[in-house]
Amino acid sequence: MSSAEGRKSFWRLACVSASAVVAITACGSSNTPTGSTQAPPPTANMKPPTSVGAGEGQLNLVLWDGYADKSWADPFTAATGCKLNLHPAGSSDEMVSLMKDGGGGQWDMVSASGDADLRLIYGGDVKPMNTDLIPDFKNFQAYFQSPPYNTIGGVHYGISLQWGPNTLLYSTKKFPTPPTSWSVIYDKANQGLVTVPDNPIQIADAALYLSKTQPSLGITDPYELTQKQFDATVALLKQQQPLIKHYWALATDEISLFQNGDVTVGAAWPYQTIQLQQNGGPFADTIPQEGATGWADTWMMATKAPHPNCAYKWVQWVSTAQVQAEQAISFGETPVNSKACAQMDALDAGSCHQYHADETGAAYFNTIKFWKTPLSTCDNGSQNCVPYDQWVSAWTTIKG
Amino acid sequence: MSVKAARRPPSKGGGAAPFQALFWRLPWLRAVLLLVPPLGWFVFVYLAALGLLLITAFWTIDPFTTQVVESWNLDNFRIILTDPTYWTIIGRTVLIAGLVTLTDAVLAFPFAYFMARVASRRVQTILFAAVLLPLWASYLARVYAWILILNHDGVLNWSLQKVGLPAANIGYTNVAMWLVFSYIWLPFMVIPVYTALERLPESLLEAAADLGARRWRTVRDVVLPLVLPGVVAGSIFTFSLTLGDYITPILIGGASSNFIGNVVYANIGIANNVPFAAALTMVPVAVMTVYLTVAQRLGAFEAL
Amino acid sequence: MEGPWTRLGLWAWSALILMFLFVPILLIFFYAFNSSNIESWPIPGLTLKWFTATWNDDTVRTALGLSLQVGLVATAIALALGSCAAFAIHRTSFFGREAVSLLFILPLALPGIITGIALNAFFSFSGVSLSIWTIVIGHTTFCIVVVYNNVLARLRRTQGSLVEAAMDLGANGFQTFRDITLPLISTSVVAGCMLAFALSFDEVIVTTFTAGAQSTLPIWIFGQIRHGVLLPEVNVVVSFVILVTIIPVVVAARLTGGGAARVPAAR
Numbered sequence: 001m002s003s004a005e006g007r008k009s010f011w012r013l014a015c016v017s018a019s020a021v022v023a024i025t026a027c028g029s030s031n032t033p034t035g036s037t038q039a040p041p042p043t044a045n046m047k048p049p050t051s052v053g054a055g056e057g058q059l060n061l062v063l064w065d066g067y068a069d070k071s072w073a074d075p076f077t078a079a080t081g082c083k084l085n086l087h088p089a090g091s092s093d094e095m096v097s098l099m100k101d102g103g104g105g106q107w108d109m110v111s112a113s114g115d116a117d118l119r120l121i122y123g124g125d126v127k128p129m130n131t132d133l134i135p136d137f138k139n140f141q142a143y144f145q146s147p148p149y150n151t152i153g154g155v156h157y158g159i160s161l162q163w164g165p166n167t168l169l170y171s172t173k174k175f176p177t178p179p180t181s182w183s184v185i186y187d188k189a190n191q192g193l194v195t196v197p198d199n200p201i202q203i204a205d206a207a208l209y210l211s212k213t214q215p216s217l218g219i220t221d222p223y224e225l226t227q228k229q230f231d232a233t234v235a236l237l238k239q240q241q242p243l244i245k246h247y248w249a250l251a252t253d254e255i256s257l258f259q260n261g262d263v264t265v266g267a268a269w270p271y272q273t274i275q276l277q278q279n280g281g282p283f284a285d286t287i288p289q290e291g292a293t294g295w296a297d298t299w300m301m302a303t304k305a306p307h308p309n310c311a312y313k314w315v316q317w318v319s320t321a322q323v324q325a326e327q328a329i330s331f332g333e334t335p336v337n338s339k340a341c342a343q344m345d346a347l348d349a350g351s352c353h354q355y356h357a358d359e360t361g362a363a364y365f366n367t368i369k370f371w372k373t374p375l376s377t378c379d380n381g382s383q384n385c386v387p388y389d390q391w392v393s394a395w396t397t398i399k400g
Numbered sequence: 401m402s403v404k405a406a407r408r409p410p411s412k413g414g415g416a417a418p419f420q421a422l423f424w425r426l427p428w429l430r431a432v433l434l435l436v437p438p439l440g441w442f443v444f445v446y447l448a449a450l451g452l453l454l455i456t457a458f459w460t461i462d463p464f465t466t467q468v469v470e471s472w473n474l475d476n477f478r479i480i481l482t483d484p485t486y487w488t489i490i491g492r493t494v495l496i497a498g499l500v501t502l503t504d505a506v507l508a509f510p511f512a513y514f515m516a517r518v519a520s521r522r523v524q525t526i527l528f529a530a531v532l533l534p535l536w537a538s539y540l541a542r543v544y545a546w547i548l549i550l551n552h553d554g555v556l557n558w559s560l561q562k563v564g565l566p567a568a569n570i571g572y573t574n575v576a577m578w579l580v581f582s583y584i585w586l587p588f589m590v591i592p593v594y595t596a597l598e599r600l601p602e603s604l605l606e607a608a609a610d611l612g613a614r615r616w617r618t619v620r621d622v623v624l625p626l627v628l629p630g631v632v633a634g635s636i637f638t639f640s641l642t643l644g645d646y647i648t649p650i651l652i653g654g655a656s657s658n659f660i661g662n663v664v665y666a667n668i669g670i671a672n673n674v675p676f677a678a679a680l681t682m683v684p685v686a687v688m689t690v691y692l693t694v695a696q697r698l699g700a701f702e703a704l
Numbered sequence: 705m706e707g708p709w710t711r712l713g714l715w716a717w718s719a720l721i722l723m724f725l726f727v728p729i730l731l732i733f734f735y736a737f738n739s740s741n742i743e744s745w746p747i748p749g750l751t752l753k754w755f756t757a758t759w760n761d762d763t764v765r766t767a768l769g770l771s772l773q774v775g776l777v778a779t780a781i782a783l784a785l786g787s788c789a790a791f792a793i794h795r796t797s798f799f800g801r802e803a804v805s806l807l808f809i810l811p812l813a814l815p816g817i818i819t820g821i822a823l824n825a826f827f828s829f830s831g832v833s834l835s836i837w838t839i840v841i842g843h844t845t846f847c848i849v850v851v852y853n854n855v856l857a858r859l860r861r862t863q864g865s866l867v868e869a870a871m872d873l874g875a876n877g878f879q880t881f882r883d884i885t886l887p888l889i890s891t892s893v894v895a896g897c898m899l900a901f902a903l904s905f906d907e908v909i910v911t912t913f914t915a916g917a918q919s920t921l922p923i924w925i926f927g928q929i930r931h932g933v934l935l936p937e938v939n940v941v942v943s944f945v946i947l948v949t950i951i952p953v954v955v956a957a958r959l960t961g962g963g964a965a966r967v968p969a970a971r
Contacts, residue, residue, distance in 0.1 A: 437784070541925060
């Protein structure tokens with residue numbers, strides 16, 4: 001692409017994105033039902049393939065740590081010949097950044113969470129997918145077939161994957177009974193023994209805590225904060241900063257911190273707990289009474305994916321009940337395939353209930369505040385919520 | 401010069417003879433031809449890229465899609481200059497870079513002196529190889545090994561406890577970063593200092609001794625000034641490499657351990673705010689430009 | 705010149721520095737046998753399984769191969785361009801020479817992240833998609849500096865009178881270059897190339913920004929450190945690289961550190 005064309009597309013994309021932002025902010029939050037009056041995403045008219053051809057021999061994935069474990073990745077490569085080239089990302093922002101310009105012709109798929117999906121879709125970086133090509137799609141729970149974060153105007157921009165909470169990980173030696181409140185990570189008694197993710201979205205976790213402990217602030221949605229609520233949350237996090245030993249950027253960071261006794265409590269994904277427990281360490285996790293934030297992930301296909309056939313084969317593979325069960329148990333998350341429950345119990349008795357893959361799932365789902373991109377438009381339509389770029393700069397000042 | 405110009409090169413040159421003659425008459429032509437390829441690379445690739453970065457610093461991004469919007473403004477620079485957080489970060493980075501440079505200079509000098517002037521020829525070769533070898537062990541693997549040494553249940557605390565001393569909790573602190581950076585860049589300081597010491601003529605030292613100077617005086621007044629360019633050359637690397645690093649702070653830094661590099665990396669790789677990251681990189685560029693000008697005056701470029 | 709106590713002190717200091725340099729590397733060797741994939745002290749157990757795992761791991765071979773390719777190509781281009789630059793700067797003084805020699809230092813003197821993001825912005829602006837060639841371009845830029853430095857340093861130390869004598873004896877420019885200059889600078893060229901290759905082989909910051917989906921060895925290592933499950937494989941690979949490079953490094957040390965070009969008297 002010559003530079004003149006490149007700049008024209010820059011402008012085109014910028015204009016479409018700008019009008020999309022205006023449309024979105026005018027119409028409200030990401031939970032708007034399909035059939036709204038928002039401007040369609042740039043790739044809405046790209047027709048997905050009607051069949052999956054032969055594999056191209058390679059598949060380049062941007063994904064969360066642990067999302068392509070050898071136990072289900074190796075059989076995939078053996079069956080399809082698609083060799084996996086993995087690039088783990090530490091945050092949704094990193095994923096959005098890597099996928100810019102439609103994946104740059106480098107990346108095929110991204111396991112995007114709710115706070116990245118809309119930015120990718122409206123940025124034109126991902127394109128529609130054909131759900132008919134995924135045999136297990138009909139077994140997905142109804143909500144996850146067309147959730148608002150990856151389905152816009154009836155067009156599917158990805159296939160739902162799994163979902164789960166951000167948990168409180170702790171050392172059972174230091175805390176013989178599980179902590180009941182997130183206050184332990186804000187408690188001066190734990191100075192130098194706490195860790196939280198190095199991710200601006202962590203501000204939402206603090207806001208969630210304040211919504212229960214300081215109801216006078218009136219926080220209802222931790223991703224939609226007025227300036228006053230935002231400032232109070234940032235103040236809390238600045239108070240927390242001296243308690244932090246190390247802000248973990250990688251899952252292995254946190255595993256190492258706990259394993260080597262540097263921290264005794266912190267915010268984590270279930271993956272870290274499972275890894276530490278498999279190593280025999282005295283660790284456990286819990287969801288305190290204030291609730292938890294969480295993520296619902298989707299496999300999205302890059303607009304310029306170089307290996308689309310392998311990509312579809314991969315999504316077919318990870319949507320099967322067996323692999324959904326394996327991944328759920330490995331990472332500690334909940335599958336979207338309703339048939340995975342039986343498989344989970346076959347692999348690890350009781351895991352189906354433990355990870356809410358059974359009928360308790362619906363109620364559990366409603367307790368989690370899933371990641372979404374903070375926009376300047378609040379749910380009630382007013383324009384004074386703090387947008388995400390300010391979360392990013394605030395995070396730099398919090399960490400110091 | 402005219403004698404050479406009158407003399408014809410013998411016919412052994414064959415077809416190259418006319419070129420040879422041309423180069424003799426116009427010596428600058430050879431220099432230009434030699435210089436065009438590398439200079440072309442530098443100007444059309446490297447300087448162009450740096451120039452583009454500088455221009456990008458004056459733009460902004462659309463906050464939702466993070467696409468670059470080419471509207472000229474000084475917002476990025478204003479934020480950096482007015483927000484005290486960035487001054488703290490810049491100050492911390494420069495301070496630690498300076499400390500690392502000093503530490504490495506102190507560590508390297510006696511070692512390089514030993515290598516250059518005391519060790520036998522064979523020991524010299526072995527030591528030089530020993531200094532180069534760590535450069536082949538991945539930087540990441542070496543930093544990761546230090547995490548193992550410095551963390552709470554790590555090698556250091558274990559050893560201290562074995563001899564009855566209290567645990568030193570330096571894992572994930574700025575002290576840890578200073579230590580690790582000094583370790584990683586030490587070979588880059590040793591090599592230029594060693595080269596400079598090696599080139600020191602024995603006759604100068606003998607002359608100083610003949611004039612009555614004692615050992616320490618000789619070192620202070622003869623050796624150090626002549627070796628200074630080598631030290632400054634080494635310091636260019638240790639200072640600049642620490643100034644721009646972000647990986648070690650990510651792996652081994654504590655809560656207040658953000659470096660300029662981390663904020664740049666976070667803005668590029670995560671927030672995709674290229675203009676802001678570009679504006680922030682102008683700070684290390686400015687710092688290094690000053691440093692390099694001083695270094696050039698001190699003769700460091702001849703000692704690299 | 706140095707007294708016995710000073711010599712003893714210097715011996716002791718050097719021994720300490722060597723220990724400082726090599727203890728982490730010994731840990732890397734040791735933890736290649738770690739039975740757990742989490743690094744903690746003391747080591748939980750010893751096993752040889754990671755050696756076979758690494759041997760069978762395709763991603764390691766691909767990464768190693770890519771690093772070698774990039775290193776060789778970047779060093780080759782740097783050899784040509786760096787030597788040209790060194791000759792040009794050494795032979796002639798022209799207006800702007802100071803500025804040009806400052807320019808040639810920049811890629812190593814400016815932090816790698818600046819080079820990285822500058823090149824990344826440059827490539828995306830000009831529509832060049834990231835590939836092995838963009839990695840090579842990034843590496844070549846600083847490799848040129850290394851070769852240039854080494855060759856220039858040696859050129860400065862060679863006596864110009866040798867070249868003039870050859871000319872007086874009737875050799876033309878090419879013969880002088882081949883028979884006089886080249887042997888004099890050959891060891892510095894080799895040393896420059898080896899150092900350039902070493903820097904390219906272990907380079908991670910510039911590569912992060914100029915690589916697309918390709919993994920050089922350091923990128924692979926960083927990915928493994930994040931992923932954590934195969935961490936001991938990293939130690940196996942790094943140990944292997946160290947052992948393989950011992951001989952070339954000793955050879956390089958002999959070529960450059962041996963004092964072959966010692967100046968006989970103060971100039």
